[in-house]
Amino acid sequence: MPFYDPDKIEILIDGPTIAQRVAELGAQISADYRDVGGDLVVVAVLKGSFLFLADLVRAIDLPIEVDFLGLSSYGSSEETSGVVQVTQDLTRPVKDKHVLVVEDIVDTGLTMQYLLDNLATRRPASIKVASLLHKPARTRVEVPVHYLGFEIPDRFVVGYGLDYVSKLRNLPFIGVNVGEGPPYPA
Numbered sequence: 001m002p003f004y005d006p007d008k009i010e011i012l013i014d015g016p017t018i019a020q021r022v023a024e025l026g027a028q029i030s031a032d033y034r035d036v037g038g039d040l041v042v043v044a045v046l047k048g049s050f051l052f053l054a055d056l057v058r059a060i061d062l063p064i065e066v067d068f069l070g071l072s073s074y075g076s077s078e079e080t081s082g083v084v085q086v087t088q089d090l091t092r093p094v095k096d097k098h099v100l101v102v103e104d105i106v107d108t109g110l111t112m113q114y115l116l117d118n119l120a121t122r123r124p125a126s127i128k129v130a131s132l133l134h135k136p137a138r139t140r141v142e143v144p145v146h147y148l149g150f151e152i153p154d155r156f157v158v159g160y161g162l163d164y165v166s167k168l169r170n171l172p173f174i175g176v177n178v179g180e181g182p183p184y185p186a
Ligand code: 5GP
Pocket: 048, 073, 074, 080, 103, 104, 105, 106, 107, 108, 109, 110, 111, 112, 155, 156, 157, 158, 162, 163, 164
């Protein structure tokens, strides 16, 4: 038995499909920023984006900087509260730099809207968004996603960085919890 219960996790996007798409996004980002001039800082939103970040930055063929922003909007429930809390701030100013925000998923859009407003006050040269996933059915505010991995249906997904009550971020694919109870052995 693996560390998760395969009967309770349905694979939505498998590892090779994720890898292929992340490579495409990296190539696109490299081409778009190659001749822009100035510094590019990739700002990863913790915790859910950490695997996407790790794979994406290695697919970007440019001398980027990386920084982290901790945000929490969910608590331990599956429904967004709309209240966003900064749990860890950037370590360096982004003034006059090109900022590429890397997020795991844009669901209602509330977290990203908060983040974009917050970053704009720091006067970067530009701001763009890369999100691995987007659930269009749940949109409450429209936010720009310049580099999107996959559109997904309105299901709660886990794995490849995304958690099930803090666990299963280490699944190498994106899955959906099916059936009763937690998708891992007690
Ligand atoms: P939003 O503010 O767009 O509604 O939600 C953004 C955050 O909610 C994401 O960064 C992520 O942490 C969490 N979230 C939204 N949908 C899901 C999901 O299907 N699975 C998991 N694990 N987290 C989600």
